[in-house]
Every structure is written in C-alpha cells, then in structure tokens.
Amino acid sequence: MNTLLLDSDDADEHARLDDVIGAVERAFGAYERGNAQMPAKSYIDLPQYNGDFRSMPAYLDTGEWDAAGLKWVNVHPDNPEDHGLPTVLGTMIYSDPETAFPLAIIDGTTLTMKRTGAAAAVATDYLAVDDATSLGIVGAGVQSYTQLEAISEVRPIEEVVVADKDEGRIQRFVDTYGDAFDVRAGSIAEAGHCDVLSTVTPVEEPIVGREDVGEYTHVNAIGADAEGKHELADDLLLDARVVIDDHEQCTHSGEVNVPYGEGVLTDDDIYGEIGQLVVGDLSGRDAETGVTVFDSTGLAIQDVAAARVAYENARESDAGYAFGMIDTDAR
Template sequence: MKIFDADATRAALPFEHLIPALRERFAQGCVVPPRHVHEVPVPGGEPFTSLIMPAWVPGRYYGVKTINIAPGNAARGLPGLHASYLLCDGSTGAPLAVIDGDVLTHRRTAAASALAAQWLAPEDAKHLLVVGAGQIARLLPEAYRCVRGIEQVSLWARDPGKAQALAEALRAQGLPVAAVTDLQAACAAADIVSCATLATEPIVHGAWLRPGTHLDLIGSFTPAMREADDDCFAGASIWVDTEEALQKSGELLEPMGRGVFRHEDVRGTLEMLSRGEVPGRTSAGERTVFKSVGTGLEDLAGAVLMQEP
C-alpha cells in the first residue's frame, strides 16, 4: 500500500494533469452516495463533526474520504479540519493508497473551478481576482493559468495583512500577484472573480461586475454561508458542479427563495459540460456564475490519478 503525505500528494497532483483527470471522470461518471455526517462526542469537551464521503467506479476503484471538523481546535493551536483518503481496489476491497486528504481536497477544489472556467470564462480573460487568502485561494492563480492566459492577479482578503503576505509568497513563486484593498474597484476590473472564503454575508456585489465577467463561488457549502449578493445571479447564466449545490448552498437557496432565479434556470453541471451535452458561454458579454460545493467524484479522480500517473 502506498502512503502519500502532504508533500507527496502535492507533487503527485499538478494542475496540468489534475484538471483533465477531473474532466474525464465527470464525463465517464462514478457512483457517489450521499455523504454521512456524524457528531462525535468528546467527554468534557466540545464534540467534533465527522464527514464520510465514499465514491467508486464499479469493479475498478473504491475510495472514501473522512473529514473531521473540530472548531475547538483553534484554542489548542491546531487546524480545525483534518482529512484523509483511502483508495481501494474496486473488486477485492484491498487498500491501495492512503492520501493526505487536506491537500487532495484543496487541489481538486481549485482544479474544479479551473475546469468550469474552460467553458465559462471569457476566452481572452487575462485578469483574475482572488477573494480570500486561505489554502484554496493560494492555489487558484496556478490552476487558472492552466486554462486561461492570466497575466494579472489581484488578491483581496478581509485582513489586508494576510492578503499582502500571500501575494508576496505567490510572487516568490513567479506568479503576477498584487494585493488590493478596494474590492469594488477590483471586481470591476477583473475578467474572472474567484471567491474562496468562509463568508456568511455577501462580500461581492453584482453591481460591481461588468458584462462578460465570470464569477466563481467556492466558499458557501452550507445554507448559512454566502459570498455573493442576489444581484450577482440576476440576469446571469448560472452553473453548478453538481445538483447537490442547489440543496445545500445558501448562495443559491436564498436567492431562489426570493425568486431571483428558479431551479430550472440553472444551465447545467460539470458532468453535462464534460460530456458535451450543453454549451458553456455563448457570447462575450454574457455574465456567468459557477457555484461549487465539492463532490466525492473529484476526490476519487485525484486519487486514481495518483495511483495511475
């Protein structure tokens, strides 16, 4: 059985290979049951939540990711989230690899945004705005540069110090990144706006976006979270990674509840795009929105890529 720690997982999942692997897996499909959610009690302490996300290709591969979320870890000086992934043979159940789930999750999430951008972002997009300064935000410039000719990256975060520190780190890697403090002006100037935050109230406003902008929303994965206001969706072409996004993201549930758009207005999913069942962007002036919540299919695609480089 292979063991991939964080560094090995990172090295085994370059975006130029991971993005096509996601496209192939979305096109071919796999079995993705609903995730299991368990609250694990801690005697004398705060419980933590454990998510169990299985997926398999019948007869070939079976994989399962476990994510443990412990908000109380902040007081201990520990990360609040720990994930691990187990890849097994799909016929015998024999374990094949144990993979660092944090790195796998971060990289497949950024890759999914870049995959969507292949169809939804303007062909001539050169200016990317990243909203956020966390682990996924730091990967977005590299991922997007695999699918578009990005020449300028702006980076905004609630904490200007964190934005500046991340911009400096990315520039040291040779990426054209500059921290900005005026989010409204940055949104108006960007061709692509990609948000990866834990915001619970909208921070990006549709009135700030010009025609033709592609808006990528990563952060809202519960009904209580939002990164974009209702105006971001009004009049836009809306896409999701999977139908699950329409059931669990406050980003979509709230404006749908107010009649800003309907379920049937959503143009399609990554599966439909990858299979060529629907077109993506249809005009230069079309404003597009892509909302993702993640799926076990993406984890499995990454793990199989590591098994079959």
C-alpha cells in the same frame, strides 16, 4: 501486496494539477453519463467541539479507467487558535474497485485543495473568456493558492488582484506569487472586475454584488460548503449564467442554497450542471453570454479522481511509504 501511504508532501508533489484537472473533468463527464456512484455526503455533527465529520464515498468509470475511494473529512473552525491544527483535515482511502484492496491512504487535506482548484479550472475553461489574463480572488486563505495555480493552467493569467480583510494573508499571498504574477491587493470590486473571480470565504451575508463584477466576468463561487453560507448577492446570481456541480448538494449547501431555499432563485435560473458542459449537452460561453457563475460544493468523485492521479504518479516514481496493512495470506 502493500498499501501506499502518501503524506501531505507526497500528495502535493504527485497530485500534479495539470493531471488532476484532466481527471476531474473526466469525473464530471462520467457522473453526467451515469457512470458514477456518489451517495449523499453524510454528516456527524459535534456541537460540543464546534465541528463536524463528513464521509464522502464514490466510484466512477470514465471509460479509460475506474476508481473508488472514501474521504473522511471534518470542519473544526476552532482548530487553528485552540489546537494549532487546520480547520479542515481529511484522510483519503483509495481502493481497487475490483478487489476492494486499499491501494493507498492519502492526505485528504492536500487532495481537497487540489481537486477544488481543479474544479474551478474546469469551469473556467468552459465559461471564462478565451483571452482571460486577470484573476481576482476574494479571500486569501489556503484555498486561494490552488485557485491561482489551477486557473493559470487553463488561462494565461498575468494580473492577480487579491481582496481580504486580513492584510497579513494578502502579504503572504503576494510574497508567494509576486515573482510569477503581477499580484496586488485591491477591493472586492477591483477583484471582481477581473476576467475571472474566485470567492473563497465562509461568509453568510453576501459580499459580492452585481456592481462588483465586470460585464463578462466568470465567477467561481467556492466558499459556500454548508447550509446558510452565501457569498454572492441574489441580483448577481439572477443576472448570471449559473452552472452548478450537483443539484442536490448545491441547493442544500452551495452558493445558491439561501436564495433557492427562499424561492428567490429557482431551477429555471440554473443553467445546468458542469457535467453537461463537459459531455457537450450544453454550451459553455457563447457570444451572448455575460456574467457566468460556477457554484462548486466539491464532489466525492473529484476526490477519487485526484487520489487516482496521486497514487499512479507516486507509484511510477516509487514514492511514498509502502506497508502491509492487509494480511494477503489470510483466506
């Protein structure tokens, strides 16, 4: 029995977004039903390298399939300038839950982008207006690409407004998607008055206020993934229907972590978790809903779900590089 190695190109091709979105939605549902195990993300801090490692294991059983895996990922902000490497690098080990055999080793960086976009798409499907055709994006880095690609799977997006201080990033984004969408540069307020807004920045001082978003805008808050990060102003969060992916992670390192830690925002101000919408315990958008916010920290169950999609699709296509990492004759 062989282990399948899937590099970034393989992961990109076979972790197809429509499949990943469906798998991530099932993962949220399994987690809400108690059919998943996801220990807290553990950190190894490396201040001497201005970086850290994070380990993210998970197991889930959707009722249709079960899956297990571990993502080993980092954040090293100096990588691009000092080493010509991405800030975030990830490796995914995807295992057979029954035997623990390592079925695949997959580029976790690509999977992270796919599952992050997929989570935003799931939230958008439950919380955005049905006829949403415009998408605003604040922050035109690598995550912005899968935000557009994934959200356009669940809503008929036509117009895209991108805000970023780096004009080069905006131009690259426009060059990439200008033929498929009506893409233009704009201010944060112009982006925020779209039907859907995704914020994908690492800021620690809020850059999007209540006045910057429309009356019925749905906001995917993606950028906050560590304690102290904070993209949305407190008045916006307090005025919105706030849905989170996981209470422990979000209150520690998600978009709500700063106001929650200060007592400005409490559990009473959090509508619920995305899994509650998926299983039907809470409604998504209704006639009385105004602004909605999805606080996405990224869960290990999402990585495992995306890994299963990549592995199954690659196996069906006879893709990737199969190698004998384990001596199956050993006893």
